[in-house]
Amino acid sequence: MIDSESPGLGLDLPAQPLEKSAAASPYRVLARKYRPQSFSELIGQEAMVQTLANAIASGRIAHAFLLTGVRGVGKTSTARLVAKALNCIGPDGQGGPTIDPCGQCEPCRAIAEGRHIDVTEMDAASHTGVDDVREIIDAVRYAAVSARFKIYIIDEVHMLSKNAFNALLKTLEEPPAHVKFLFATTEVNKVPVTVLSRCQRFDLKRIPAERLQAHFARIAELEHVEVEAEALAVVARAAEGSARDGLSILDQAIAHGEGQVTAAQVRDMLGLADRGRVRQLLATLLSGDATAALAQLDEAHALGLDPAALMRGLMETVHAVTRVKAGASADVLSSAEERAAAEELAGKLGWASLHRLWQLLLKGLADVGQAPDPHEAAGMALLRVIHAAELPDPATVLAQLQNGATIAAAAPAVSPARSTAATVASAAPPPPPSFVDLVEQLERSGQALLGLKLRDQVGLARYAPPELALKPLKPLGPDFPRELAAALKSLTGATWTINLSDGEAEPSLKQQEDMAEERARAAVLAEPSVAAALAAFPNATLESVSRPGA
Known part of the structure; x- marks a missing residue:
């Protein structure tokens, strides 16, 4: 680390006269004051440092490096450290490239102070054009003035224009031996693949x-x-x-x-104290009090709280409750009060309730971002959360439809205060009596594709609910048994076992229907009156056979 009493070692400020008093020195923020000055101070990037060390030790130093990662993980600092490592000559002036630059020789000190003539740093965000790159292309032809390598550090390289990238390609692929390029970017997906293929890429990790x-x-x-x-x-x-x-x-x-x-x-x-207001609003939503919820939203709006931030806060709270319910460790950003509240809600809310809450709030956040008036959109989203609590869940609706019952309001999937409300009193529906009935019920429930596969692509080997043995007649796909078992469980409430085998089985339902139709046609053609009509009219054909009442 850089000690506060050692001015001039940073990369942002030049050396200050020693007689200058501390009181007169400008304050340097911690992020600049403690910027890494050696690879040993670069935390969390051990794999990259090891690769660079091996490359330098073996002399296999690439001509271009691309450093990518989120902001603040050390991309630009790493580029400057690489520049020092490649140009260090040691305290005695006889050293070569090293992963541990001495920090004492003239190249090390000049690079650290940002004044080395052979190390050029360019911000691509403010130098995006082809003319800026052309200056680099023209300069690389000349040897370094005093350093071992002439180094170009281009920060936020993804900001270069398309023409600038194209102009750089040839030089980047075959630069002179004395030139090294170091690129840094937070958005590597915006860098052309033609550039990526010419660089040795290092992905700097988020620091734990x-x-x-x-x-x-x-x-x-x-x-x-x-x-x-x-x-x-x-x-x-x-x-x-x-x-x-x-x-x-x-x-x-x-x-x-x-x-x-x-x-x-x-x-x-950090504004985390406002989570108390968010928790209070969530409790109001769960109680189903629409008037109070809108009043709290208006109060937050009057205090300047952004509606989108409020929706994100509600989602963070629901996520915290879900983590507690899943047994995960609590977030350190949460206070003891927040953790206690999350544990209480985790005990009251079921998994279905939490998933529904998350989806409703996620939809609400999207609406807030798109609506002309975010405050109004937030209000509508909160009302949707409250009234969704009164809707029965899909499994309950399906069970009631199968039993011929009138659809009634089920236990709410959100509100713990109403968790003892009306429930479905009827027992789980019995399994369909036959395979044909099973297919028909599956099709009526909206599983048309599965029903089609059961009619056309399989033969029945055994039907013993909740066990179903089938013989595939056509490719069904690897997920067919799992998808069918899930659909049948949703349909009947039972856990089904689906077996696929190549043994004896009935023809498919479609084949049985075709054979029945052929038998009906043959019977009709055998009728004397039909045979006489066909004989009287040789060009006539039997188009279809309809049964009485069909």
């Missing part, structure tokens, strides 16, 4: 929260700031794998806490 927490703890110690371990865990979790984001949050937390940082202060600073 545990590593970030330990990293932030060391920085807090260097800054002489007391930070609770739980507060560091909250900062690390909120950073989402980005060291720079985490240091920015820590910087803000230190200012917020005036030298002493607690978990409660960090949660309040």
